[in-house]
Amino acid sequence: xxxxxxxxxxxxxxxxxxxxxxxxxxxxxxxxxxxxxxxxxxxxxxxxxxxxxxxxxxxxxxxxxxxxxxxxxxxxxxxxxxxxxxxxxxxxxxxxxxxxxxxxxxxxxxxxxxxxxxxxxxxxxxxxxxxxxxxxxxxxxxxxxxxxxxxxxxxxxxxxxxxxxxxxxxxx
Amino acid sequence: xxxxxxxxxxxxxxxxxxxxxxxxxxxxxxxxxxxxxxxxxxxxxxxxxxxxxxxxxxxxxxxxxxxxxxxxxxxxxxxxxxxxxxxxxxxxxxxxxxxxxxxxxxxxxxxxxxxxxxxxxxxxxxxxxxxxxxxxxxxxxxxxxxxxxxxxxxxxxxxxxxxxxxxxxxxxxxxxxxxxxxxxxxxxxxxxxxxxxxxxxxxxxxxxxxxxxxxxxxxxxxxxxxxxxxxxxxxxxxxxxxxxxxxxxxxxxxxxxxxxxxxxxxxxxxxxxxxxxxxxxxxxxxxxxxxxxxxxxxxxxxxxxxxxxxxxxxxxxxxxxxxxxxxxxxxxxx
Numbered sequence: 299x300x301x302x303x304x305x306x307x308x309x310x311x312x313x314x315x316x317x318x319x320x321x322x323x324x325x326x327x328x329x330x331x332x333x334x335x336x337x338x339x340x341x342x343x344x345x346x347x348x349x350x351x352x353x354x355x356x357x358x359x360x361x362x363x364x365x366x367x368x369x370x371x372x373x374x375x376x377x378x379x380x381x382x383x384x385x386x387x388x389x390x391x392x393x394x395x396x397x398x399x400x401x402x403x404x405x406x407x408x409x410x411x412x413x414x415x416x417x418x419x420x421x422x423x424x425x426x427x428x429x430x431x432x433x434x435x436x437x438x439x440x441x442x443x444x445x446x447x448x449x450x451x452x453x454x455x456x457x458x459x460x461x462x463x464x465x466x467x468x469x470x
Numbered sequence: 471x472x473x474x475x476x477x478x479x480x481x482x483x484x485x486x487x488x489x490x491x492x493x494x495x496x497x498x499x500x501x502x503x504x505x506x507x508x509x510x511x512x513x514x515x516x517x518x519x520x521x522x523x524x525x526x527x528x529x530x531x532x533x534x535x536x537x538x539x540x541x542x543x544x545x546x547x548x549x550x551x552x553x554x555x556x557x558x559x560x561x562x563x564x565x566x567x568x569x570x571x572x573x574x575x576x577x578x579x580x581x582x583x584x585x586x587x588x589x590x591x592x593x594x595x596x597x598x599x600x601x602x603x604x605x606x607x608x609x610x611x612x613x614x615x616x617x618x619x620x621x622x623x624x625x626x627x628x629x630x631x632x633x634x635x636x637x638x639x640x641x642x643x644x645x646x647x648x649x650x651x652x653x654x655x656x657x658x659x660x661x662x663x664x665x666x667x668x669x670x671x672x673x674x675x676x677x678x679x680x681x682x683x684x685x686x687x688x689x690x691x692x693x694x695x696x697x698x699x700x701x702x703x704x705x706x707x708x709x710x711x712x713x714x715x716x717x718x719x720x721x722x723x724x725x726x727x728x729x730x731x732x733x734x735x736x737x738x739x740x741x742x743x744x745x746x747x748x749x750x751x752x753x754x755x756x757x758x759x760x761x762x763x764x765x766x767x768x769x770x771x772x773x774x775x776x777x778x779x780x781x782x783x784x785x786x787x788x789x790x791x792x793x794x795x796x797x798x799x800x801x802x803x804x
Binding site: 315318319322394395397398400401402404405416417419420424425438439440441442443444445446447448450451454 | 475476477478479480481484486512514515516518519520522523525526527528
């Protein structure tokens with residue numbers, strides 16, 4: 299097994315999931331993940347593989363977004379539509395789709411650094427790796443994560459509450 | 471010890487503190503209810519945010535296809551329908567052309583002979599008519615062919631027939647030319663009609679009934695043989711008296727109508743004569759109006775056909791009337 303094979307098998311699933319959560323688009327996420335592994339091929343040595351891969355993937359998303367604002371806006375629009383139409387290929391209930399839409403809104407409401415730190419942590423990166431990938435001081439990761447989690451949960455609950463109120467008003 | 475800040479609690483819960491720090495935090499939480507509550511809250515945030523983020527995983531592969539399943543289904547259905555339609559129309563055209571070519575090649579020599587026969591005498595074609603009608607009765611159930619064809623098809627198909635246009639233009643009134651392509655086509659049509667009733671019946675639309683009876687004391691039916699051209703079938707209340715009158719574009723040519731009326735009168739007079747079954751086919755031209763008369767094979771009655779058109783065109787119409795009358799008779803029997 300070559301080194302890139304090992305890298306791919308070890309980190310691809312987490313990286314794609316991280317990018318999917320970050321971008322809201324599985325295809326785009328896989329594209330970015332593949333580009334990340336291609337970049338890894340060109341490296342002679344990588345100190346912390348996971349941190350490096352997540353950092354490069356994050357930067358690729360940033361660069362691509364910067365280079366192609368139009369595409370990002372278009373995708374965001376489509377993603378919004380998709381969230382509202384709630385059409386998914388998998389077997390899904392309306393409730394589940396609404397949860398996904400609210401989760402997306404809540405995640406999008408976070409500050410970029412908070413969001414990335416949280417998504418990386420969810421993929422198992424430790425504080426050192428997150429600090430390295432996001433160029434934070436290791437001591438601030440805990441604060442970043444606690445803020446991200448609280449805000450995420452609070453905005454999600456706010457969305458949930460307003461939805462329940464809408465449904466109540468529609469029912470009455 | 472100071473109360474724990476939220477970042478430290480999360481760092482501790484994420485197992486990111488050094489062992490010394492972790493031990494201190496653990497001891498404080500055990501003693502401090504306020505911090506214990508904060509830890510419980512932090513655990514809740516960690517679990518909840520994990521759950522919220524998991525909901526993001528139900529993202530379709532690609533945003534654009536995600537919104538399309540219903541449209542995809544519709545598109546596929548429409549494509550399938552369109553494909554079926556195209557194949558069906560294509561098959562119909564091919565089959566019809568093949569059949570027509572087959573018939574044309576098999577009857578080409580017959581048509582030339584028929585054309586010659588028309589030039590010399592109409593006897594052959596007219597004599598072939600009764601057997602043709604008989605063939606219709608035996609081989610072609612009329613309910614399966616003629617009645618199902620719509621009148622719109624008749625009027626829509628007629629412009630595509632060059633013989634119909636030429637026949638009603640009046641340019642070759644009463645003239646029979648074997649070198650004339652149109653005349654050959656008409657002769658071919660006639661040969662097809664006489665020799666292969668089945669395909670002819672399938673291809674040729676029925677004459678369209680366009681008007682109410684107009685002659686007192688007689689049953690008169692107007693047929694449209696081509697757009698703007700009508701044929702009048704007159705059946706007197708007297709069972710022995712039948713007359714079919716064809717007119718060419720009466721609204722455009724009022725003179726033709728008068729001429730037709732005149733020839734109809736003569737036709738009526740002649741039809742009244744006895745022994746119709748043995749009466750030889752007659753053809754005469756007066757004032758540009760051609761008149762032919764014959765014995766109807768189904769009823770034995772005399773029929774006369776008049777119109778401003780060549781003899782062969784009239785004969786073509788006559789054959790169609792023969793067929794339709796035979797079909798109507800057969801339908802009555804059913």
